[in-house]
Amino acid sequence: MRKGRIISIVSNQVKVKLEDGQLVDAIIMGKVRLDKAPIVGDIVMVESIEDKVGIQEICERANQLQRPLLANIDQVFVLMSTRKPDFSSLLADRMLAQVMLAHIHPVIVFTKMDKIEDPNDPIYDYIDDYRKSGYDVILVDKENDLSPLRELLKDKISVLSGNSGVGKSTLLNRLDKSLQIRTQEVSKSLNRGKHTTTQSTLHPIEGGYLADTPGFSTISFERVSQYELSQSIYDFRDHLNCKFRDCLHQSEPQCAVKLGVKNKEISEIRYENYLKILQECEG
Ligand SMILES: Nc1nc2c(ncn2[C@@H]2O[C@H](COP(=O)(O)OP(=O)(O)OP(=O)(O)O)[C@@H](O)[C@H]2O)c(=O)[nH]1
Ligand SMILES: [Mg+2]
Ligand SMILES: [Zn+2]
Incomplete structure (x- = not known):
């Protein structure tokens, strides 16, 4: 058997990236289907049966997000803009808590740093505070060097999250134009079919993957103890x-x-x- 990772599921079409880098269309074997439904991000064991590749086993998940439905995520980038929308420490910590509750590593990204003119702006105190507490903090504006961010993306499965208007699309576009176009197509289709469960797709970036739907559309702690x-x-x-x-x-x-x-x-x-x-x- 060979190991791979599910990178997309569209209706019954499952794409698996094998360890050797090969991308194959796989079918889900009946016994697996009965056990648990596979989701994007799953590590699977596959076997070739005649001219097809069959998923025989889903490996245990390290973590799982509900919205977007994804498994085995290495990190969530929590984007917060300094201005427009203005930085809110409580909102930021509510988003971080959601990531930590899902047992996923959060990375904090402050966007729109170019809007900060005063070198003594309180935003720098917040940045220091997060760094002192041990968080990874990345600062971005419209044109700064993104290599620290690319470094973190390397070989990892990542999700971008953050409120509307914080600059998710702008950042994606800077990282990879084709990726931004593909994620926009997903957003459109999500709006059309509200009741169909659409799975996220993992897009290759820096040797790892980035999910094409943003994490945490609603933040609620109602069901958290x-x-x-x-x-x-x-x-x-x-x-x-x-x-x-x-x-x-x-x-x-x-x-x-x-x-x-x-x-x-x-x-x-x-x-x-x-x-x-x-x-x-x-x-
Ligand atoms: N000055 C400045 N403006 C930015 C920056 N990043 C994004 N913007 C602007 O902020 C606005 C919103 O950015 P988007 O990238 O569309 O935000 P989004 O997170 O994708 O928003 P939704 O798609 O609604 O969730 C746009 O007008 C961008 O041009 C930045 O680093 N600096
Ligand atoms: Mg957007
Ligand atoms: Zn205590």
Whole structure:
């Protein structure tokens, strides 16, 4: 058997990129279909049967996004514009929390940096704060060098996300013009057929892939448990040895997270945003 990755599914047509780089049309074998439906991003084991390639097995998923439906994502680029729309620290942290809850690595991208004229603009404090907390932060404007971004895209499966108007299409266009045209076709077809489940397609870029539908169209924490959130925040990773194992880091005694904030090892802004998001979660 050979290993590969599903890079697109259109109705019953599945395209698999094999480890040797070969792109093949594959059919899903009946026993696989009964077990779980394959989705784009799945690592699969295939076997040639006469002149066809059959998917025999779907490997265990490292993670999975619902919207867009994708498996085994390495990273989500969370785009936030400095102006128009204006940067919102809470919105940014709500998006980051969604990525972390899905067990995916977030990369923060500040767009429209050219709109910042004052070198003492508070936006730089936010950038420093994220970097100090250990996040990858990429800055872009309309014409800066994109090699730091390309470096991160290398050999990875990535998704771009961010609110309307932050500059997703502009950035895609700068990365690869043909990619932008293809993603626009997807957006149009999504609007037409609201009730059909359309799967994302992975487009090759820098030896890896970029999904053609943006992540997180709606951000809701309604179905997230408070405990899940309390354990998922990247900033808290070294501070989870609280006295109580189910500590929500609010007003519990001997909370390692609160101590971390007090000792300035955890960003106070991030902690305040965490408390707000916690209120949106299920008890
Ligand atoms: N000054 C400046 N303007 C930018 C930059 N990036 C994007 N824009 C502008 O911001 C507007 C929105 O950009 P888009 O790329 O269409 O944003 P989008 O995220 O694709 O938006 P949706 O498709 O609605 O989700 C456009 O007018 C762009 O020209 C930038 O780095 N600097
Ligand atoms: Mg767009
Ligand atoms: Zn705690």
